[in-house]
Amino acid sequence: MSSIVLGVSAGIAVYKSCELLRLFTESGHDVRVVPTRDALRFVGEPTWAALSGNPVSTEVWESVHEVPHVRIGQSADLVVVAPATADVLARAANGLANDLLTNTLLTARCPVVFAPAMHTEMWEHPATRANVATLRERGAIVIEPAVGRLTGADTGPGRLPDPVEIFEVCRRVVSGRGLDLAGRHVVVSAGGTREAVDPVRFIGNRSSGLQGYALARTAVARGAEVTLVSANVGLPDPAGAKVVRVDSARRLREAVLSAAGHADAVVMAAAVADFRPVRQSESKIKKSSGEPEPIHLTKNPDVLAELGEIRRTAAFPRVLVGFAAETDDVLANGRAKLERKGCDLLVVNQVGENLAFGTPDNAAVVLSADGGSVEIPRGPKEDLADVVWDLVVARLS
Numbered sequence: 001m002s003s004i005v006l007g008v009s010a011g012i013a014v015y016k017s018c019e020l021l022r023l024f025t026e027s028g029h030d031v032r033v034v035p036t037r038d039a040l041r042f043v044g045e046p047t048w049a050a051l052s053g054n055p056v057s058t059e060v061w062e063s064v065h066e067v068p069h070v071r072i073g074q075s076a077d078l079v080v081v082a083p084a085t086a087d088v089l090a091r092a093a094n095g096l097a098n099d100l101l102t103n104t105l106l107t108a109r110c111p112v113v114f115a116p117a118m119h120t121e122m123w124e125h126p127a128t129r130a131n132v133a134t135l136r137e138r139g140a141i142v143i144e145p146a147v148g149r150l151t152g153a154d155t156g157p158g159r160l161p162d163p164v165e166i167f168e169v170c171r172r173v174v175s176g177r178g179l180d181l182a183g184r185h186v187v188v189s190a191g192g193t194r195e196a197v198d199p200v201r202f203i204g205n206r207s208s209g210l211q212g213y214a215l216a217r218t219a220v221a222r223g224a225e226v227t228l229v230s231a232n233v234g235l236p237d238p239a240g241a242k243v244v245r246v247d248s249a250r251r252l253r254e255a256v257l258s259a260a261g262h263a264d265a266v267v268m269a270a271a272v273a274d275f276r277p278v279r280q281s282e283s284k285i286k287k288s289s290g291e292p293e294p295i296h297l298t299k300n301p302d303v304l305a306e307l308g309e310i311r312r313t314a315a316f317p318r319v320l321v322g323f324a325a326e327t328d329d330v331l332a333n334g335r336a337k338l339e340r341k342g343c344d345l346l347v348v349n350q351v352g353e354n355l356a357f358g359t360p361d362n363a364a365v366v367l368s369a370d371g372g373s374v375e376i377p378r379g380p381k382e383d384l385a386d387v388v389w390d391l392v393v394a395r396l397s
Contacts, residue, residue, distance in 0.1 A: 001029055002029045002174050003029070003032070003075055003078075004024055004032070004076065004078045004080065005032050005078070006024065006034070006052075006081075006082070007082070007084075007088070008034070008035040008036070008039045008043075008081070008083070009036045009081060009085040009087065009088040009101070010036050010038035010039045010041065010042065010087075011083040011085050011117045011160075013083040013160035014039055014042040014043050014083060015042065016082075017043075017082050018043060018051060019163040020163040021033065021051050022051060024167065024170075025051065025053070027167075032052065032054045032076075033049075033051075033054070034058070034072065034100050034101045034104055035058055036058060036088065036101055037058045037099065039058075070107050073109075074107055076104075077111075077174055078111050078113065078173060078174050079104065079108045079112045079113070080113040080114075080115065081115065082113075082117075082160065082163075082166055083116065083118075083160050084114040084115055084117065084142075085118055086118050086122045086123070086128050086131075088102070089114065089128060089132060090131050092105050093135050111139075111141065111173045112140040112141070113142075113143065113166075113169065113173060114135065114140060114141070114142045115143045115145075115161060115166050116142065116143070116158070116160075117145060117159065118145075118158050119156075119158050120154065120158045123158045124157070136183075136223075139182070141169070141173065141179070141220075141223060141240075143161060143166065143169060144157075144241070145158050145161065146159040147159065161237065161239035161240070162239065165239035168239070169221045169240060172382065173221050177218075177221070177222055178222065179222060180222055180223070181219055181222040181224035181393065182222075183223070184223075184264040184265065184396065185224065185226075185227070185263050185264055186219050186227070186263060186264060186266070187226075187227045187228075187229065187256060187259045187260055187263045188212050188216045188219065188226065188241075189229040189256055189267070189268050189269055189272075190207075190213055190216065190233060190269050190270050191208070191209035191232050191271070192204055192205040192206065193205075193231045193249040193270065193272050194232055194247055194273070195249065195273050195276035195277060195300070197277055198280065198282075198283065198284050199281075199282070200284050203273060203276065204232070205273065207271035208235075209230060209231070209234075209235055210235070210360065210381055211323075211362060212230075212233075212269035213228070213230075214380075214382045214385040215388065215389075216228040216238045216241045217238040218385040218386050218389060219241075219385075220239065220240035220241055225242075226242065227242045227259040228242065228244065229270070230245050230246070231247065231252055231272075244259070248273075248276070249273050249276065250276075252270060252272060252303065253301050253306070257306070260316060260317050261316060264316070264318050264319065264396055265321065266307060266317040267321040267388065267392075268303065268304045268321065271325060275297040277296065277297060277298075278296040278297065278298050302341075304343060305340065305341050307343075308320060308341050308343055309342065312342075318395070319344050319345070319396060320342070321346070321388060321392065322337070322338070322346045323349070324337050324338075324347070325351040326348060326350055327350065330348055330349075330350050330365075331348065331365060334365070334367055344369050345366055345388070345391055345392070346367045346368075347364050348365050348366075349364040360380060360381060361378050361381060362379075363377055363378035363384075366391060368391070374387065
């Protein structure tokens with residue numbers, strides 16, 4: 001059981017923090033809620049106390065004999081501020097200590113996670129961006145806010161991410177992996193592309209995107225800037241990742257190549273369709289009494305192989321990771337693909353009924369270009385993702 005401090009600042013998204021608190025406590029963590037004074041205008045002290053089972057205070061002058069402005073931060077295994085307003089980010093970046101929350105942030109020697117929430121103009125203001133950069137330089141994780149509906153009719157970046165996704169980032173942080181991807185930009189592709197036959201039908205595959213999303217989530221928890229290219233995935237956006245949505249293989253190629261130019265590592269976990277129809281019908285193909293017309297196929301671009309070719313002359317990406325879903329001769333096919341694609345690492349897994357696609361767990365063998373291999377036993381997809389990032393970090397170092 002970890003000791004967690006949940007800092008709450010005064011934003012309309014405070015109500016979502018009640019759900020985050022519930023996720024922490026139901027997972028067995030001991031949580032102390034430290035709100036700002038104005039945060040209690042949105043959700044009152046009795047609610048936080050009842051949900052956490054611990055006393056709630058905003059002031060350093062309460063229970064002075066326990067020295068709360070020092071003890072709370074010193075004893076924490078994790079401090080997470082959600083929502084983190086522009087005001088709290090500014091005070092934290094400048095080392096101010098004018099309430100219990102900012103005192104706690106100054107005394108904490110554990111990992112600190114900020115989940116910002118504010119209007120787009122405030123998030124994009126140069127002062128806020130500078131404060132975020134300062135906090136990241138000091139080792140804090142500042143999760144990129146989600147894009148969506150804000151207060152009133154406004155829409156844009158600044159929305160507090162889904163509490164479940166914030167919880168998942170925090171869960172990975174307290175696992176002790178550290179911030180070994182801090183300052184790195186990584187690109188992850190996830191899901192399965194679809195190639196339209198007509199406005200109704202498509203050629204696709206069974207990829208759910210769970211493994212790619214696990215890779216994105218764990219990279220955020222390890223401090224990386226993450227671009228997630230998501231192909232036809234029905235999952236909540238991982239907190240802190242920039243999500244680019246695509247449908248077809250050609251659009252996935254455009255998005256990945258655009259992001260890869262500034263990436264330290266690219267991990268191609270998406271299942272990209274090898275073929276697409278030569279022609280797409282503009283209207284739904286109707287059933288007829290005769291045999292249907294054959295669908296003629298042509299090859300899609302090989303995005304992984306193209307990235308491998310680009311690396312021969314360009315500096316980025318420094319590390320290229322591919323995935324191979326195989327049904328038979330798994331390792332032999334994997335080694336051939338590794339050599340053919342020109343990547344550093346190839347994650348090879350067997351797929352089939354209740355294997356890999358759509359399941360919460362996975363098993364794989366990671367083949368490396370230098371002839372090595374690492375076997376990953378069946379377990380949660382987040383665990384496999386961490387092993388992949390361990391291997392990436394070793395190559396970046």
